[in-house]
Amino acid sequence: MIAALRRRMQSWMRPRQAEQLPVRLQRNRIYVLPTMTGLFFGLLLGTMGLGALNFNNNPALLLALLLAGAAQASLIAAHMQLSGVVVDAVAADPVPAGEPLRLRIALGALDQRLRRGLRIGHGEAHVHAAFDHNGGTVELPLPTARRGLLPLPRLVLSTVQPLGLARAWAYVWPQQTVLVYPAAESQAPPLPTPAGDAGRAQVTRAGDDVHHLRGYRAGDAPRTVAWKASARRDSLLVREYEQHRSDQLLLDWQLTSGLPYEQRIRRLARWVDDAEREGRRYALRIPGHAAIAMGLGAMHRHRCLRALALMPGEAVHD
Amino acid sequence: MQARGHALVLSATAACLLPLLLQLPPSLGFGFGIAAVLIAIASWRRAMPFLLRLLIGIGMIVAIAVVAPGVGRDTACMVLAAMLALKPSETVSLRDGRSLAGFALFGPFAAFLLDQGPVSLVLALTAVLASLLALQQLANDEADVRPRAGSHWWQASTGVLRLLALGLPLALAAFWLFPRLPTPLWGLPNRVVAKPGLSDTMTPGGWLDLMNDDSPAARVQFFGAAPPRDQMYWRGPVLWNFDGRTWSQPKQLLNIPAAPLQPAGAGWDYQIEPEPTEQRQLIALDLPMQVPDGAFVSLDYSVRSSQPLNGVTRWRMRSAAPAAAEPELPEALRRLALQLPAGFNPRTLAMGRQWRREAGNDVQGNADAAIANRALAMIRREFGYTLNVPLAGRNEIDDFLFERKQGYCEHFSSSFVVLMRAAGIPARVVTGYAGGYRNPIGDYWLVLNSRAHAWAEVWLPRRGWVRVDPTAAVAPERVFDTLADRQPGRIGAFDGLVPVFNASDWLRRGWNDFVLGYDAQRQQRLFNPFGVDRIGSRELILLFTTIATLALAWMAWLIARGEREKDPLLRAWHRLGRRYSRQGRGREMHEPAQAWAERVAADVPRAGEHLRALSRRFSDARYAAVEPAALRRLLRDLAAHRP
Numbered sequence: 001m002i003a004a005l006r007r008r009m010q011s012w013m014r015p016r017q018a019e020q021l022p023v024r025l026q027r028n029r030i031y032v033l034p035t036m037t038g039l040f041f042g043l044l045l046g047t048m049g050l051g052a053l054n055f056n057n058n059p060a061l062l063l064a065l066l067l068a069g070a071a072q073a074s075l076i077a078a079h080m081q082l083s084g085v086v087v088d089a090v091a092a093d094p095v096p097a098g099e100p101l102r103l104r105i106a107l108g109a110l111d112q113r114l115r116r117g118l119r120i121g122h123g124e125a126h127v128h129a130a131f132d133h134n135g136g137t138v139e140l141p142l143p144t145a146r147r148g149l150l151p152l153p154r155l156v157l158s159t160v161q162p163l164g165l166a167r168a169w170a171y172v173w174p175q176q177t178v179l180v181y182p183a184a185e186s187q188a189p190p191l192p193t194p195a196g197d198a199g200r201a202q203v204t205r206a207g208d209d210v211h212h213l214r215g216y217r218a219g220d221a222p223r224t225v226a227w228k229a230s231a232r233r234d235s236l237l238v239r240e241y242e243q244h245r246s247d248q249l250l251l252d253w254q255l256t257s258g259l260p261y262e263q264r265i266r267r268l269a270r271w272v273d274d275a276e277r278e279g280r281r282y283a284l285r286i287p288g289h290a291a292i293a294m295g296l297g298a299m300h301r302h303r304c305l306r307a308l309a310l311m312p313g314e315a316v317h318d
Numbered sequence: 319m320q321a322r323g324h325a326l327v328l329s330a331t332a333a334c335l336l337p338l339l340l341q342l343p344p345s346l347g348f349g350f351g352i353a354a355v356l357i358a359i360a361s362w363r364r365a366m367p368f369l370l371r372l373l374i375g376i377g378m379i380v381a382i383a384v385v386a387p388g389v390g391r392d393t394a395c396m397v398l399a400a401m402l403a404l405k406p407s408e409t410v411s412l413r414d415g416r417s418l419a420g421f422a423l424f425g426p427f428a429a430f431l432l433d434q435g436p437v438s439l440v441l442a443l444t445a446v447l448a449s450l451l452a453l454q455q456l457a458n459d460e461a462d463v464r465p466r467a468g469s470h471w472w473q474a475s476t477g478v479l480r481l482l483a484l485g486l487p488l489a490l491a492a493f494w495l496f497p498r499l500p501t502p503l504w505g506l507p508n509r510v511v512a513k514p515g516l517s518d519t520m521t522p523g524g525w526l527d528l529m530n531d532d533s534p535a536a537r538v539q540f541f542g543a544a545p546p547r548d549q550m551y552w553r554g555p556v557l558w559n560f561d562g563r564t565w566s567q568p569k570q571l572l573n574i575p576a577a578p579l580q581p582a583g584a585g586w587d588y589q590i591e592p593e594p595t596e597q598r599q600l601i602a603l604d605l606p607m608q609v610p611d612g613a614f615v616s617l618d619y620s621v622r623s624s625q626p627l628n629g630v631t632r633w634r635m636r637s638a639a640p641a642a643a644e645p646e647l648p649e650a651l652r653r654l655a656l657q658l659p660a661g662f663n664p665r666t667l668a669m670g671r672q673w674r675r676e677a678g679n680d681v682q683g684n685a686d687a688a689i690a691n692r693a694l695a696m697i698r699r700e701f702g703y704t705l706n707v708p709l710a711g712r713n714e715i716d717d718f719l720f721e722r723k724q725g726y727c728e729h730f731s732s733s734f735v736v737l738m739r740a741a742g743i744p745a746r747v748v749t750g751y752a753g754g755y756r757n758p759i760g761d762y763w764l765v766l767n768s769r770a771h772a773w774a775e776v777w778l779p780r781r782g783w784v785r786v787d788p789t790a791a792v793a794p795e796r797v798f799d800t801l802a803d804r805q806p807g808r809i810g811a812f813d814g815l816v817p818v819f820n821a822s823d824w825l826r827r828g829w830n831d832f833v834l835g836y837d838a839q840r841q842q843r844l845f846n847p848f849g850v851d852r853i854g855s856r857e858l859i860l861l862f863t864t865i866a867t868l869a870l871a872w873m874a875w876l877i878a879r880g881e882r883e884k885d886p887l888l889r890a891w892h893r894l895g896r897r898y899s900r901q902g903r904g905r906e907m908h909e910p911a912q913a914w915a916e917r918v919a920a921d922v923p924r925a926g927e928h929l930r931a932l933s934r935r936f937s938d939a940r941y942a943a944v945e946p947a948a949l950r951r952l953l954r955d956l957a958a959h960r961p
Binding site for chain 1: 413416417420421423424426427430431434438439442446450453454456457458460461462463464477478480481482484485486487488489490492493496498499502503504628629833834835836837838870873874877878884907
C-alpha cells in the first residue's frame with residue numbers, strides 16, 4: 001500500500017523522463033520536506049508554543065518562535081543549497097557486469113554559493129559532494145547486473161544542510177546509457193590453440209631476445225618481470241616479447257558451441273582478456289556483427305568486448 | 319556520532335540545563351549539575367548500563383521528592399532537569415544526538431516558566447545558539463563535511479546566527495500578531511516553593527528575608543502629581559486576626575466590597591506594574607478610589623486581582639487620602655477589630671486598660687486620639703529601631719514594650735495595635751511598602767521588596783480608619799541598626815553606580831512592558847495609535863497571515879540573493895539571454911557569444927544585427943581591457959536591448 005503510494009508519488013516528481021545534460025536544478029524540480037528530526041523539532045516547538053500561550057509566558061513564546069523562524073530559514077536554505085546546481089555531464093568507464101560502475105558526475109553551480117554536504121545517490125549507493133562555483137566531480141558506484149547498454153537511473157541529489165531539519169532533493173535523469181561488458185567466465189579453459197591454420201599465420205618476426213620493457217600490469221607472470229631494470233626505476237617493469245608466440249588467435253563463436261548462450265559470451269569475454277594478458281593478437285567473429293580483425297591493445301579489447309556486450313539476448317538468436 | 323558532534327551536543331545540553339538548574343533549590347540544582355557532568359564523562363565512549371541509569375534515575379526522583387513535597391510547576395521542572403541530566407548516558411547514535419539537542423531546548427523554556435529575568439534570558443539565548451550549532455555539526459557529520467581551514471568556530475556560528483536573523487522577522491510578526499489566549503486552557507499548580515513577597519500573614523520577626531531582598535516589588539508611574547516620598551504608603555494585605563504570635567487576614571472579609579470613600583484632596587492617578595508574585599494580592603497607594611476591571615477592593619481597602627499575578631501586569635488606579643474611611647463601623651467589624659487572644663501579653667493588656675481609665679470615654683473620640691498619641695509619644699521617648707532582634711518569646715509584645723524597647727516595623731505595628739485594642743480602640747495592622755525610589759530615567763518610581771513595611775490603622779469616631787505609623791515615631795537618634803547599615807552596597811551607597819542601576823532598571827521595565835506584559839488585551843489595543851479601537855480575531859489572523867507571508871518572502875529573497883552573479887557585466891548578459899530564451903532563442907550553454915548572435919541574426923535579421931554588435935562588444939569587454947566609460951555604456955545598452 002505505502003509502496004504503491006510511494007511509486008505513485010515518484011511518478012509525479014520531475015523529471016518524469018530521461019533528459020539531456022546539462023541540467024540545472026531549479027525551483028520547479030526541487031522538493032523540500034522535513035526530516036524525522038525536523039518533524040520531532042516541529043512537535044517540540046508546537047508544544048512549547050502552546051505551553052507559552054497557555055501561561056501567557058512571552059519569553060517562552062519568543063524562544064519557541066525564534067527557533068521556529070530559524071527552522072523555517074533552514075528549510076529555505078536547504079532549498080537554496082540545491083537551487084542553481086548544474087549537473088554538467090556524466091561518464092563511466094565500462095566494467096564487467098557484476099562489478100560496480102564508477103559513474104563520474106561533473107557538477108557545477110551558476111552562483112557563488114558554497115555547496116556543502118550534497119548527497120548524490122541511487123538506491124543504496126550514494127556519495128557526498130562539496131564544491132563551490134568552480135564545480136567538482138564525484139564518483140558514484142552503481143551496481144551492475146547484466147551486460148549491455150545500461151540506461152542511467154534517476155539519480156537523487158539531496159541535502160539536509162544546514163541543520164538536518166529538512167531534506168531538499170531533486171531528481172536528475174540523464175538520457176545517457178553506459179556500457180557494461182559481459183562478466184568474464186571465472187573458470188575457463190585455456191585459450192584455444194590455433195587449429196592447423198599455419199598457412200594463414202603471418203610471418204613470425206624473429207627473436208625472443210628482441211623485447212622492450214613496459215610497466216607491470218595485474219596478471220603478468222612473475223618470471224616476465226625485469227628485476228634489474230625495475231630496481232633502477234623504482235617501479236615494476238615487465239619484458240614484453242614482441243611476437244613471442246607466432247600463433248594468432250581467432251576467437252570464433254563456433255569454438256564455444258555446446259555451451260549455454262550467455263556462457264558462450266562470457267567465455268569469449270574471458271578469452272579476450274586472456275589473450276590481452278598474454279599479449280597475443282586475436283580476432284573475434286561472432287554472429288550478427290562484422291568480424292573484428294586481428295589486433296591487440298586497449299582499443300581492440302574494447303571493440304571486442306563491446307561487440308560481445310551488445311549481442312542480442314538469447315530469444316532473438318537461433 | 320563523531321567526537322566533535324558529540325561534544326557539541328553535550329555542551330548544548332549543558333547550556334540548556336544551566337538556566338533551569340539556577341531556578342531549582344540550590345542543593346538540588348548543584349547536585350544535578352554535578353551528576354550531569356559525571357554522567358556525560360562516564361558515557362563518552364559507550365552508553366551506560368541500563369541498571370546504572372535506572373539507579374541514578376531513582377536517586378534523582380528521591381532527591382526531588384525530598385526537596386519538593388508537592389506537585390507544582392517547579393516540581394515538574396525538577397523532573398525535567400533530572401531527565402536532561404540523565405539523557406546523555408544513552409546518547410550514542412546520530413539520531414540520539416539530534417533528539418537530545420532538540421529535547422534539551424525544553425530546559426530554557428521551563429526556566430522561563432519559573433523566572434523571566436534578564437539572566438534567564440541571556441542563558442536561554444546562549445542555549446539556543448548552542449543547540450543550533452550542535453544540530454548543524456550533526457548535519458555536517460552526516461554528510462561528511464570537513465570544516466574549512468581557518469576560524470571554524472566563527473564560521474559555524476555565523477551560519478547559525480544568519481539563520482536566526484533570517485527567522486527573526488517571522489518570529490516577531492508571530493509574536494505581536496499571533497492570536498493569544500485570553501484565558502489559559504489548563505492550569506498547573508504554582509510553584510510549591512514560594513518566592514518571598516508580601517504574604518497574608520505576619521509574624522513579628524519573620525520579615526528579614528523579604529527586607530534583605532533588594533529586587534523591585536513594583537514600578538509605578540504617576541500621571542500628574544506624585545505624593546511626597548514620606549507619604550507613600552503602598553497598601554497590601556490588612557491583618558485583623560491575632561493569635562498571640564501571628565497576624566493574619568480574615569478570609570471572610572476578602573469578598574465584601576469596600577464602602578465608598580470620601581476623598582480629601584485631588585488624589586493621585588497612577589499605573590502600577592507589580593512583579594509577578596503568583597498571588598492575587600495587589601498593592602495600592604494609600605486608599606484606592608478607582609481600580610480597573612479584574613481587580614477588587616475589599617472591605618479593608620486592600621486590592622486583589624481576580625487572577626494570580628503569574629506574569630507582568632499593569633493596573634491603572636486612582637487613590638486619595640480619605641476624609642473619612644468607613645465612619646460608621648458595624649458592630650461585627652468592631653468586635654473583630656478589638657479581638658485579642660486570651661492569655662497572652664498580660665502587662666500590655668493591663669496598661670491599655672489603665673490608659674483607658676485615665677483618658678475616660680467620650681463619643682467624639684478625642685479620648686481615643688489621646689490614647690494613640692500617648693502611645694506614639696512613649697515610642698518617641700523610649701524606643702529604638704533595630705533589625706537585631708532576639709527570637710520571640712511567648713509574650714512577645716510584653717517583652718517588646720516593657721523590656722527590650724527595640725525592634726522594627728513588625729514589632730512596632732503589632733504592639734501598637736494590641737495596645738490600642740487593649741484600650742478599647744478598634745485597630746488593625748496594615749502591611750505593604752513604604753516610600754519609593756524615583757528613577758529619573760523614564761520618570762517612574764520603584765517600590766523595592768526591601769521597603770516592606772507594616773503600620774497600624776485605628777478607628778476613630780466620625781473620622782473612620784486613620785493611619786498611624788508607630789515606627790516613624792521613633793526618634794531619629796535612636797535608629798540603631800537599619801538595612802543601610804547592614805548592606806553597604808545598596809542603591810545610593812556608591813554614587814557612581816546609581817546611573818547604571820537606573821539605566822538597567824529602565825531597560826528591565828521596557829522589557830517588562832514590551833515583552834513580558836504583552837497579552838491578549840494589549841494585542842487588541844495594538845493598533846490604537848492608528849485609530850483602530852479593537853481588532854477582532856479574524857482581522858488579527860488575516861494580518862498575521864499577511865505579515866508572516868511577507869516575512870517568508872523576505873527570507874527567501876535574502877537567501878536567494880546569494881545566487882546573484884557578482885559581475886555586473888555577466889549579470890546583464892545573462893539577463894539578456896533570458897529575455898531571448900522566452901522566445902525560444904536563448905543562448906545554449908555551449909554556445910559562444912558570437913555564434914549565438916549569428917544564429918539569432920539568421921532567424922530575425924533586424925534584431926540580430928543589433929545583437930551581433932552587442933555580443934562583439936561583450937566579448938571585447940570580457941576578454942580584452944576596456945575603459946570604465948565604455949563598460950558603462952555597454953551595460954546600459956545590454957539592459958536596453960529587447961529581442
